[in-house]
Amino acid sequence: MKKKLVALLLSAAMVLTLGGCGGTEGAAADSGSTVEGTGTEAVGEGTETADAENTDLSGDLVFAIYDNVLMTYIDENDMVGKFQEKYPNANIEVEKIKDDSEYWNSMKMRTSANQLPDVMINKTFTLSRFKDYLVDLSDLNSTANNEYAAGYAVDGKILGLPMVVNCNYVFYWKDQFEEAGITEIPDTWEEFKTAAKTLQDYYGKQNPDYMAIAMGAKDEWPDYPFMEFMPAAQGGNGQNWNDMAKTDTPFAQGTDINTAYHKIYDLFSSGVFGKDPLGLGNDQATALFAQKQAGMMVSGAWSLTAISEGAESTDNLGTFYLPVRDSESDPFNCVVQGDGFIGVTTHSKNPELAKAFVDWFMSEDWYGGYIQYCADDSTMTNSPKEKTPILAEADAAQPDVVNVMYDGGGDDFQAIQNEVTFDYKKLGAEMFTDGFDLDKRLEELDQSWTEARKTLNIN
Amino acid sequence: MNSLVKKQRKFIVFAMLIPTILLIGFVLVPAVDLFRMSFTDWDGWSPTRNFIGIKNYLNMFKNKDLWLSLRNNAVYFFAHLIMIPVELAFAIMLNTKFRGYKFYRFMVFMPFIINGVAISYAFSYFFSPINGAFDEILTVLGLEGWIRNWLSDTKIVNFVLAFVSLWRYSGYHVTLFTAALQSVPQDMQEAARMDGANSWQMFRYIQVPSIALMVDFVLFDNIRGALQAFDVPFVMTQGGPGYASSTFTLFTINTAFKFSNFGLAATMAVALVFIIIIVHVIQNKLIHGLILKEEK
Structure with a gap:
């Protein structure tokens, strides 16, 4: 019995050894x-x-x-x-x-x-x-x-x-806009806010789960069209993050990010995102928008696939660019990356x-x-692409759009961002919470920013 | 005979050597490296790392979001601690052979063997503010007034997450207690019964002392598990809103990967080891010294 066992083990060892040799040859061939x-x-x-x-x-x-x-x-x-x-x-x-x-x-x-x-x-x-x-x-x-x-x-x-090159769109249901009495596509930030409020008031009365703007803020990242891109769109400056790295108090009043974040907070705290955007993930929010439980959704072109898959029909689905400008005389900036x-x-x-x-x-x-x-x-001149009709509507609605080429931030910005632990997407989600004090947070960020620049020796 | 002794010795040497090498390679060396890393400013990818003394430790103590996260861990710790007597009671109940006891044992253990991420996803939908099953149940029961923003109200979110954690891990503790109770000698229990011991006396003076080691293990596992809570808050809330439901481990992982500060994250990991040891020692003193009144 013992001999058999030894013989079996030896055989197994030989097989493994030979296999190993084979493997080595194979590897040698590969490395060659x-x-x-x-x-x-x-x-x-x-x-x-x-x-x-x-x-x-x-x-x-x-x-x-x-x-x-x-x-x-x-x-x-x-x-x-x-x-x-x-x-x-x-x-x-x-x-x-x-x-x-x-x-x-x-x-x-x-x-x-x-x-x-x-x-x-x-x-x-x-x-x-x-x-x-x-x-x-x-x-x-x-x-x-x-x-x-x-x-x-x-x-x-x-x-x-x-x-690829992409920008963000406001997807919206045309029939809901029409029924709620919104006849014009929003062209300024105020008009956008008013449209959202109108939708919420109109449909929210019948359906307490309704959202004028769908957002899965529980996942934090879906607020990026606002928190990440709006500061750049506000001033038409794609280098906004890099410029922030050059100053001690980039969040001070009057700066692009301060203005943009106040606009966002104003919108986020107005109730147009439904009863509890922090309780929903992006998949849920997208599905609810596709089922017309929401009137608008701000996201990249990539969302169109999920919306189309979840919707009964996309006949009434339209797009426009998020209007960040204060008046029609300002340039209509749209962040492109x-x-x-x-x-x-x-x-x-x-x-x-x-x-x-x-x-x-x-x-x-x-x-x-x-x-x-x-x-x-x-992105290639030798492989041009026509936009899908739904996305092309945004260009038709706003032919004078000014593309702002977005830069995600260089070394200095990222070093400071890490030191300060500045997480703009998390900050956006926090704006939905009760008792959030934006001015205090921006002030704290300025203080940390100044200290970080000093610590990191960034001038 | 000599040959057999030699073989035995060889076997013992190898049996000891292999685990020792594995322990050194996979536990001791990484632990030493972790400790070393905690004194550096390594960002996670640079080929160089600078020694910065105790700066990371000072920064860690100054970080209020980190300590808020640790406070959230306390919710998990106390929720599980309170549940331990209940788990023990369940184990005693499941230790008696009633009809379908095997099925109940399996059902109790099942949440532990389901993937934690899947459970967290399922509960995300369960507590969803729109079409969420929990809100529907409350509505059917006529308790609409109890409906809250379960995952976004900063006052209750940690209790909701701790409930999910209890749902998942309590069965594991019950199973451990059941296994331990089955090892209590029957003759000892029968002798006690013949001496007139009632159920409480059996539990207090026979069963609990007999499974004291398992109780200690579960208590330690509770500290370790509560302080290392990660999957449930990560999937269900991302630690949010803000840092309202973040945990120590979640914060550590974000420090390392989101903010590229592996040095500080290593410091937090070292701190966690010490926190676990300290809490364990205090808990042991309290439970064995004051509650069970054991004499050492």
């Missing part, structure tokens, strides 16, 4: 940057179309993403196979991370462990955080075709190509291949189809 399997299968087709210089590039790439829409498109359209048609010796592993919060946590960990993926996605506010770990993409063809990349250069380097900055990291073992991938990804071959699939607008 030649890919078998799917890569080889694609050689026949790929070599016919690929450039001679491109076929030389080989190796493995990890492409980390968080966007569900992008992941679905990649899966449905065999991105890996299509890239291998052009680069037969390349292999790509697409790593999908649950959501963007988890994505940044993961990237932060991987930065300190020198384990960043070859190709990563950034947002406006993470570009400067990762600037030391991103390769300059200035020499790519796609960079030349990207309308917005140069505007987001950090220290003169193009560290990522924005895949590049998003999904695709870039190559310095941790990549195959940086040339990674750059070739980014160039291919943003070319008509791949990007042309992707941009038509997602709700956002195109």
Whole structure:
């Protein structure tokens, strides 16, 4: 019995050892940057179309993403196979991370462990955080075709190509506006407030659960069109965060952020968000808006998919831009931002291949189809996109809109923000609570801001 | 014989060595590193970290939002502490073999094995102000006047979250107590019964002393669990409104990941270890010295 047991253990050990050897060979082959399997299968087709210089590039790439829409498109359209048609010796592993919060946590960990993926996605506010770990993409063809990349250069380097450009819309139900007697699309902040109040008064009488503006403030982040973008829209200054870093008291009376936050507080505390916006998450709020339990919802173009899926019909769904201006003589500022900055990291073992991938990804071959699939607008001159009719209504309603290119804040701003623990989205959610004192909070923020600048030696 | 002894020794050495190496690698080294990190200004990704002495510790004591979060932990702690006698009573009840007792044992334990995030999501909808099941139940019972903003009223939000935490973890404690009660020797219990001990005397002088170790463990688990409460407030309220339902661990995680201050977060983690130890020592003194009046 004992002998049998020993023999069994030895056999198992041999199998494991052989398996291990096999694995090592496989790994060695991989590390030698030649890919078998799917890569080889694609050689026949790929070599016919690929450039001679491109076929030389080989190796493995990890492409980390968080966007569900992008992941679905990649899966449905065999991105890996299509890239291998052009680069037969390349292999790509697409790593999908649950959501963007988890994505940044993961990237932060991987930065300190020198384990960043070859190709990563950034947002406006993470570009400067990762600037030391991103390769300059200035020499790519796609960079030349990207309308917005140069505007987001950090220290003169193009560290990522924005895949999409987006702005926020006020989605609204036209039939509810009509029934409540709102005949004009709001063109100023006061008109917007009045429209919200009219809706709340009209429908709130019949339905105590009604919300003139739906917002899942429990999740905090859905207040971003107000708390994050309104200070920039208020003064038409996309560099608002960076400018705030240059002063000791950026929240003082008369500043853009002070004015914008007072306007927001005024709106948030007026009861137009229904009986308890802090009790609802974004999914719930979106679903309720889709079911016409709310008259308006302020969000990005990406919300259109969820609204359309939840609504019986979108025949009466319309959009307009959030009017921040005080009077019609002021410019109608609308914050626009590049998003999904695709870039190559310095941790990549195959940086040339990674750059070739980014160039291919943003070319008509791949990007042309992707941009038509997602709700956002195109950043590439060679892959233009027409807006969907519902979103195009906003342009028709406000033809004189002035786009304000938004910057998420550079090093100095983020250092101060971390030191002060300034969380504008949380602050927005707090505005819904009883007894919230905005002036006191802004004063406290100014004091902390001054101290932080001193501590961090920022002038 | 010698060979067998050698084998035994080898087995003992390996059996001791492997857990020791694992403990050193996965507990001791990270703990030392955590302690070291608490004296630095590391932001979580920079290759360098500067030694800043006890600055993080001073900043931690000055942070009023952090101590507000710790106060919220106290709600979980006391809610669970008050429930421990109830859990013990349930365990004694489930320890008797009545019809369907196995089903009830399973039902009591079930919330603990369901994913915590799923439970928190479910309760988010349960307490939702619009179409929320709890408000509907109150309405059906004619208690509309009791309806509140369960997840956004800063005065009650922590009690609502503590209730969810109780729903989830009480069954675990009941199961632990039940398992411990089953190990109480039957002959001892029968002898006590023959001596005329009533149910209370059986409970007080036979069952509780016999499961004292388990009671200690549950009490310690309560402190640890209450001070490390995270999933329920994170999913249900994000710690909000503001920091009204934030907990110490939630605040620590936000400090590390949202505000890129791993040094300060490490300081908070070190502080949490000491808080758990201090609360445990005080609780032990109170329960064993004053309530159970044990002589050491």
